[in-house]
Amino acid sequence: MSATYLRFELLRTLRNRRFLFLSLGFPLVFYLLVAGSARGVRDLGDSGLSAPLYYMVGLVSFGAMSAMLSSGARIAAERQAGWHRQVRITPLPPRAYLRAKVLTGYLMALLTMAVLFAAGAAMGVSLPAGRWLEMTGLILVGLVPFAALGILVGHLVSVEAIGPAMGGGIALLAFLGGTWFPIPDHGLLHVVGQLLPSYWLVQAGHVALGGAAWGRQGWLTVGIWSIVLARLAMLAFRRDTARV
């Protein structure tokens, strides 16, 4: 019974063109500007990596994270419209409601990634299939905490405040996670960065750059964040839809 519900949820998301263009367009334009201007750079900052590859990987992490968190904005808008009360008086179980939100977030993230992969390929990026698969798989796992975070924020923050909250939050997470510049391998930034799920999302992308996969610390950090944020998201959801 919730398959139809899910289908319409996905359809709605794809139909919101302004939302779609912004969420897919921003990372793409950014990529084309940055990587396009450095297209000929084969060895970016002595890393041995080409500019189009390096930036593609960075923006894939960033774009997927933003796309996943965009479910928070949709939830906040639905709450504003009072739709959550209408849903409450249907037999739709909370689990099915949340699953639809998570899957919608993943759909947006996958679309963003696909657009950036295509743009990268157009700029001459080519990766061995195995490495590409490993990176994509790790990013999908690394997105789990952000799926929960989107739901948490959507049920916590009003529609007026969610723009600044998301903008600021994403910028901070991206910055401390090493999206915009490599995190040094020692010092405070390194310590703080490694504690964040965004750091491991960026690291997942770096698999494509020949970096190591997550290792124990990565899996542990992503796992803990996933559990904690999913718990908090559930609490926020319950509180938001609780009978008063």
Place this chain on the structure above:
Amino acid sequence: MSGIRLNGLAKTYRSPEGPVHAVRGVDVSIAAGETVALLGPNGAGKSTTIDMVLGLARPDAGEVSVFGRSPDDAVAAGAVGAMLQTGELIRDLDVRELVAMVASLYPAPLDVDETLALCGIEGIAGRRTQKLSGGQTQRVRFAIALVSDPELLVLDEPTVAMDVEGRRAFWETMRAFAARGKTVLFATHYLEEADAYADRVVLMAHGRIVADGPPTEIKALVGSRTIRATLPGASLDALAALPGVTSAERRGAAIALVCSDSDAAIRALLTVHPDAADIEIAGAGLEQAFVQLTGEAAGEVLA
């Protein structure tokens, strides 16, 4: 037959101005198949009562039973359809898709196209929900409430954004639905709507039930009019005995006659006292009727 039972319901909300006693002891029993209007001015506690019937609000005291089940269980079983007082539609679906999306959540929904036709919105089935007028949105919300084919249909001030023609069509659809043996509970602050479309009217004020009975009874209670005139020297007892007059009062040279039938009363008054001057006839309106019934101003209690 177990219908809807509200036993000793009470609900207090916190507000910056202190606690608001929205509902203060409500007992109602609605038989299955009955159409009941919850009539009262704004702030009477109608919406709060409805929220508790739907399980959207938890009573501080008392309990609700919907066909022998808790509101949550009745909702989970798909037995309840409701049109809430406020709420917009979600965007980026057309009307048919939105109704189909809601229908998919219920065990035995009505046919979607049939529902659209029933609500008179088959003509806008392909239109996106964000491009509807206020009246069209209300009808789509009605379709959302109906498509589940609920045993209990709850409507909280459903005709607010509708024009006269829309209201008439709306109530006709509601009646056709009720005629299939369904139970309907609707809130309104229009006496005419309660009178015309309910089997029974429950009158609420200040969070309490002040009257409960057939529409004719309630109409006589709150539908009174008052005739005022300047008429020195007339006997109050004689005035009160005029046809259509319920009671008579005097303030100096002015008299006030509360009437159950003001048409008969004014004819009789002018026959007996052709010298009556400065005549005014005013409908009591719900607010004033409640003041008479309860001795308090309805505005004293907040929503």
